[in-house]
Amino acid sequence: MSSSPNTRETFRLHMGWLHSWLGLLAGLVLTCIFATGTLSVFDTEITHWMQPEIPLTAPPTLTAPALTHAATLLQNDEAKGTFPFLLLPSRRDPVLRVLNYNGHAFIGPALAADGHIFPARQTAGGQFFFNFHFTLYSGVFVGSTLVCLLGLLLLVVAGAGIAIHIKALWPNLVVVRPFAAKPRAWLDAHLLTGVLFFPFLIMITYTGTVILARAIFPTHPFVQHHIATSLPQKSRPRVAPSAKPSPIPPLLPLVEQAKTLLHTSDCRFILFSSTEIQIFENDEDTLFANKSTAIFSRADGHFLRVEEKNSASAQARGLMQGLHFARFSSFLLRWLYFASGLACTTMMAAGLVLFFIKRRKHSxxxxxxxxxxxxxxxxxxxxxxxxxxxxxxxxxxxxxxxxxxxxxxxxxxxxxxxxxxxxxxxxxxxxxxxxxxxxxxxxxxxxxxxxxxxxxxxxxxxxxxxxxxxxxxxxxxxxxxxxxxxxxxxxxxx
Known part of the structure; x- marks a missing residue:
């Protein structure tokens, strides 16, 4: 039994109210979230631009001198009560980095293949936009919770928008009037970007919301999960200050052994605890950002175990993270992510402007x-x-x-x-x-x-x-x- 025209019109009016007012309240912040998220697609490249002293011409080579010097620097940081780790060279970032979290971004020296430190300026680089994107620069728990809730609101607003315009969707898409009267031109911009990039909008919003929903539960083992997915966190455990940090065995043989154990051609970073060394596989060659781990004893470097993430839930989580962070992507695909994010940001900005144009005369x-x-x-x-x-x-x-x-x-x-x-x-x-x-x-x-x-x-x-x-x-x-x-x-x- 079909619904009456009056019922359908009432439904559209309610959806229109929901889309307009909820879109306004959430859109002011979501525009900022999407803008900084779009820049985060090239966070590594932004960091390169902001550290021009580091040459990027050398291939990503991991050597014993570089790892030895990095281990020394890392132990010095541990003695100060911090929680440093090593970020290994990759195609996008061909240097070895000793990183510490300063509350908002990972900072630290970059080392060449021969072990010397590049005299690079200190900067938050592209990580600043990444941090703002998922915490609004207001702390992991508070900021991530707010961003997660806004993601849910965006899914509601997007659904309401489709309900409003579904009847006239095709005519609005094929008849674009950029030089028409202002409300019509802004509406066309809003509809065109919203509909053409709707699949990307839903994918990126849903995956980001799911990732953060897991993150904000205090019972979740979030510390190493955040590190493993490059999500900074203020509440990471801190090493007790010590004048004599535990020695670190030679790392290059451990990295080579980890590659064999993890069946990978490359490893991405190394975490250190008081008793263990955890070497994570690189996830830039796969859609699933699972990061299996080879774990060694810090005392003498002997192999302890491999932690693989092959369960169905881990694969699903890895897929969500892989789609959202897009570290697997090629240069071209990153530009497509960037263009899509820019289009979604434009859609939200056009919607905000349109809201006030339509109401200026009376309000x-x-x-x-x-x-x-x-x-x-x-x-x-x-x-x-x-x-x-x-x-x-x-x-x-x-x-x-x-x-x-x-x-x-x-x-x-x-x-x-x-x-x-x-x-x-x-x-x-x-x-x-x-x-x-x-x-x-x-x-x-x-x-x-x-x-x-x-x-x-x-x-x-x-x-x-x-x-x-x-x-x-x-x-x-x-x-x-x-x-x-x-x-x-x-x-x-x-």
Whole structure:
């Protein structure tokens, strides 16, 4: 028995209300989550750009001198009560790193094949965006819980959006009007990106929500799971300070033995406890991010056991992590992930703008409307300006500045706070269009400044890494172009 037209229309109205208001409340934060998640696709490459002193031309070679020196550095860190580990060379990051978690990112020296330390500037690099993406820079438990709940809300909002537009889906897809009246053009942008990238949106949201849902349960053995999936965590166990850390046996024979035991051609990182050495397989060659482990005695290096993750639940978890983190992906597939994430971010930003365009005529005098539009401005242009400022700070701050990750990240938040105050002020004064235009112009200036300042402060072999730097410059020019077009279009009253 089919439902009546009135019932269907009532259902669509309820779904429309749910999509609009829940989308607004969640979309302000989800836009930031998706934007930083999109940048996290190239987190390793961003770190390379932010540490130009490290050459990337050498193949990923693991040698005994490098491991010996790394073990010494690691024991020195353990003596200070920290929990360091070794990140082994890979195709994307061909250096050996001794890393410690500073509360928000993994930092530490990078070593060459002969064991010497590269004089690289300290930076949070691309891990800053990764941390913000899954914790909103507010701690693992609180931040991850909030992001997980927002992921659930996004699935509801996406379902409501499909319910609203399913009847006219095909006409809206084939008739795109970028130069139509403002509400129609923004709606087309929202629908086009939302529908074409709907499978990616659902996949990335569902897998991320499942991963975080497991993470926020306090009974879950989260410490090593987080390390194994490159998820930082504040509550990791700390080694008791000791003047004489336990000695570490030669590591290269253990790595070679681990490759044989794990049936892999490469290992990714090594964890250390007071009694064990755990060597994890590399998951960059498989879709399943399971990371089986070979465990050795720290006392004398003898083999203890292999921990394989072959159960059905482990395979399902590994598949979720593999799809979400995309470490298995090729260079082309990472760009497809990046483009898809950018499209989903655009969909959310267009939806936020559309919400206020449609209601400006009748609600522009309401204080809640003014606050909402100011927050939307700070989310879109403010976050963009803060991200560009973070990159600029990396080049402008002295490379030898101690603990320079603090000033770098502080620049990001200070610029974002400034743009947010500016946005709210102009919106509350009933001058939002002027606020949008000023901030778009500021984004243009910051975008064009990035390649110029990078070239003037160059301290690296540009020719050997031209692909990396050309990609950054191209994205900066793309950002400047979009902001300039928006600035010019905003001359027309909306």
């Amino acid at each position: 522009s005098r309401h204080i809640a409307f003014r606050l909402g539009e100011g927050l939307t401005m700070s989310t879109i242009t403010g976050l963009t300006a803060a991200t560009l400022s973070y990159f600029l700070a990396n080049r402008l701050l002295p490379s030898t500045l101690p603990a320079r990750t603090g000033p770098e990240t502080a620049t990001f938040f200070m610029v974002w706070a400034f743009f947010s105050v500016h946005a709210l002020l102009y919106s509350l004064l009933h001058r939002p269009i002027n606020g949008w235009r000023i901030q778009c112009l500021a984004v243009v200036i910051l975008s064009l400044s990035l390649p110029c300042i990078d070239l003037f402060t160059i301290t690296h072999d540009w020719l050997n890494n031209y692909g990396l730097y050309c990609s950054v410059y191209a994205l900066a020019f793309l950002c400047a172009t979009i902001a300039f077009i928006a600035h010019q279009k905003l001359k027309e009253k909306i």
